[in-house]
Amino acid sequence: MNPAPSPPNRAPILLFAVATALFAAALFARGLAPKKVVLPRDIPVAERPKLRDPMQLLSPAARLRAQELDPLVSPAQATTFTAVRKSLFAYATCPELLDFANSADGQRFEHLLEDLRNGTREDAFASLALILRAARACEWKPGLRAHTEHAEKLGTWLGDWLRTWAEPSAKDPLLSEPALAAGLVYGKIMHTAWKAPIVGHNQAPYDKALALLDELTGTPPSHRTAYGEMLQLRYPRALTQLLLRTDALSGCAEECATLYPDLTGECAR
Amino acid sequence: MTERSAAWMVGFASVLVAAGGLLLGLQVDANHDLSGTGFVQLSIGALLALLALFARARTGGFPRDTTGVFGVVSAFLGLAFLLSGVLAPGGPWMFFEVFALLVFVAVRRGETKRGAGALVLLALLLLFRLWVTYQGSERRWELVSIDVPILSSLPFSVLDPVKSVSLGSFTPREMNFPPAGLDFALTTALWAVGFALCAAGLALLERSLSEHEDDRIHALIHTLPTPLAGLVERLLPESEWRALGLHGLAERALAKRIEEWVRDRMAKQRALDSAWRASSALEFTNSGGIAGGIQQALLDHGEPRKDESDR
Numbered sequence: 001m002n003p004a005p006s007p008p009n010r011a012p013i014l015l016f017a018v019a020t021a022l023f024a025a026a027l028f029a030r031g032l033a034p035k036k037v038v039l040p041r042d043i044p045v046a047e048r049p050k051l052r053d054p055m056q057l058l059s060p061a062a063r064l065r066a067q068e069l070d071p072l073v074s075p076a077q078a079t080t081f082t083a084v085r086k087s088l089f090a091y092a093t094c095p096e097l098l099d100f101a102n103s104a105d106g107q108r109f110e111h112l113l114e115d116l117r118n119g120t121r122e123d124a125f126a127s128l129a130l131i132l133r134a135a136r137a138c139e140w141k142p143g144l145r146a147h148t149e150h151a152e153k154l155g156t157w158l159g160d161w162l163r164t165w166a167e168p169s170a171k172d173p174l175l176s177e178p179a180l181a182a183g184l185v186y187g188k189i190m191h192t193a194w195k196a197p198i199v200g201h202n203q204a205p206y207d208k209a210l211a212l213l214d215e216l217t218g219t220p221p222s223h224r225t226a227y228g229e230m231l232q233l234r235y236p237r238a239l240t241q242l243l244l245r246t247d248a249l250s251g252c253a254e255e256c257a258t259l260y261p262d263l264t265g266e267c268a269r
Numbered sequence: 270m271t272e273r274s275a276a277w278m279v280g281f282a283s284v285l286v287a288a289g290g291l292l293l294g295l296q297v298d299a300n301h302d303l304s305g306t307g308f309v310q311l312s313i314g315a316l317l318a319l320l321a322l323f324a325r326a327r328t329g330g331f332p333r334d335t336t337g338v339f340g341v342v343s344a345f346l347g348l349a350f351l352l353s354g355v356l357a358p359g360g361p362w363m364f365f366e367v368f369a370l371l372v373f374v375a376v377r378r379g380e381t382k383r384g385a386g387a388l389v390l391l392a393l394l395l396l397f398r399l400w401v402t403y404q405g406s407e408r409r410w411e412l413v414s415i416d417v418p419i420l421s422s423l424p425f426s427v428l429d430p431v432k433s434v435s436l437g438s439f440t441p442r443e444m445n446f447p448p449a450g451l452d453f454a455l456t457t458a459l460w461a462v463g464f465a466l467c468a469a470g471l472a473l474l475e476r477s478l479s480e481h482e483d484d485r486i487h488a489l490i491h492t493l494p495t496p497l498a499g500l501v502e503r504l505l506p507e508s509e510w511r512a513l514g515l516h517g518l519a520e521r522a523l524a525k526r527i528e529e530w531v532r533d534r535m536a537k538q539r540a541l542d543s544a545w546r547a548s549s550a551l552e553f554t555n556s557g558g559i560a561g562g563i564q565q566a567l568l569d570h571g572e573p574r575k576d577e578s579d580r
Contacts, residue, residue, distance in 0.1 A: 022288055
């Protein structure tokens with residue numbers, strides 16, 4: 001009598017099926033495109049902030065629209081802001097930046113910056129507009145004698161702002177572009193301070209800027225932040241130079257020179 | 270532990286190869302998003318794997334059942350994944366690596382044992398690929414940058430462009446790097462695991478397919494009556510089946526080939542026996558010493574002489 005036929009073994013068939021699915025997945029995975037980074041401005045129009053083209057308020061033409069910031073600033077700072085704005089935009093004497101900072105106007109300006117920095121996103125934007133106005137109204141170019149203290153003071157204001165607002169700004173339709181611009185201006189200012197000596201370099205501002213920008217952008221690349229992601233998208237040259245570590249701030253300086261050619265440290269009279 | 274059949278092992282090895290291929294096809298960018306490594310390397314890897322498959326088919330025959338076909342397809346894909354895993358992601362450097370592979374194959378075509386050399390070459394290519402990837406992940410778009418003596422130590426930034434010389438430049442686009450940059454640590458980890466899975470799977474697959482063919486031949490021989498099957502297996506031991514060209518034959522051709530080999534072996538056996546019988550005169554030529562002792566020992570274990578058997 002013949003023995004009864006053994007039942008077919010299903011395990012190999014199951015393994016073949018799993019392998020086939022994995023092969024298909026392996027081929028599909030090879031075609032996966034890198035994820036696209038979407039700028040915050042791509043959100044629906046209804047959700048956009050009330051302030052249109054905020055970048056205009058950071059440009060040399062800001063004086064034409066600066067009063068639009070007054071109603072956006074928190075009521076507690078509104079009065080001081082209006083006063084500081086009017087005085088700053090009326091500046092025509094072109095003082096050295098430290099002289100301005102040590103004046104009564106400058107002290108009021110610094111107090112206001114601190115208050116606005118700790119306020120709402122509109123307050124933060126208003127404070128950034130004031131900083132860039134101060135950068136245009138005051139002299140901070142180191143000159144032949146390498147007086148970098150003015151540039152470093154300006155760098156401190158921008159650095160404090162960036163430390164508070166860079167990361168939350170990355171996905172904010174109002175602050176995204178301004179925060180990137182602030183990073184470029186900061187890099188340019190510190191690069192100017194670094195290159196000030198005729199022979200050699202002034203290392204302290206360079207190291208300070210590098211430490212802050214590393215923290216903000218997330219280097220090495222495995223720790224990329226949202227701000228770093230946006231900087232990579234909009235200003236890849238700036239981030240590439242930052243990662244190269246050789247003249248790391250030159251990318252920011254180049255991008256800033258394109259964005260704001262008037263920001264040279266000499267008063268734009 | 271349950272014993273697994275060769276078909277099960279082919280399935281398991283295929284799963285390992287496929288999982289390895291999946292990991293080798295992925296890369297992690299700086300934002301920790303996954304993207305594919307593209308089809309360029311895979312296409313080149315597939316072409317090279319096809320060449321290897323043709324070379325193998327000339328000696329190893331063709332698969333004759335579902336398990337065999339599945340195993341060979343898995344082996345082809347696995348080899349394509351493995352080769353694409355060691356090639357640079359694209360551009361002139363990838364073609365340089367392909368050229369190196371082809372030169373290796375051409376130079377060592379006649380040699381039978383080139384496995385170790387091929388492994389060393391693959392390891393070198395993998396190292397090269399990892400180095401290119403590392404440089405790219407650090408945003409250095411060249412193989413090496415050499416500082417120019419003296420010039421590089423001068424503190425004048427105006428000399429920056431001539432302070433170092435770049436060798437072997439490449440672009441992120443030709444290397445198919447994601448725009449956000451590559452996370453070298455995670456990507457390398459993925460590739461290392463994928464490479465290991467693929468290599469282990471391929472080795473297992475090779476052995477499993479051989480076992481599967483042996484099972485098929487064994488099944489055919491055991492359609493004979495048991496004593497006869499035992500005799501055939503003594504004449505043609507299992508360890509020689511592959512070398513005798515029994516792998517990859519269709520059932521009818523396999524039966525004919527076994528028949529030929531049995532006939533051949535039996536003929537040789539008979540020839541040996543008759544030669545042995547004719548050798549009794551040797552005892553008169555025993556010259557003594559160690560050669561003589563061995564000769565005598567051989568004669569002592571020979572067949573009984575005719576006169577002895579008659580008694």
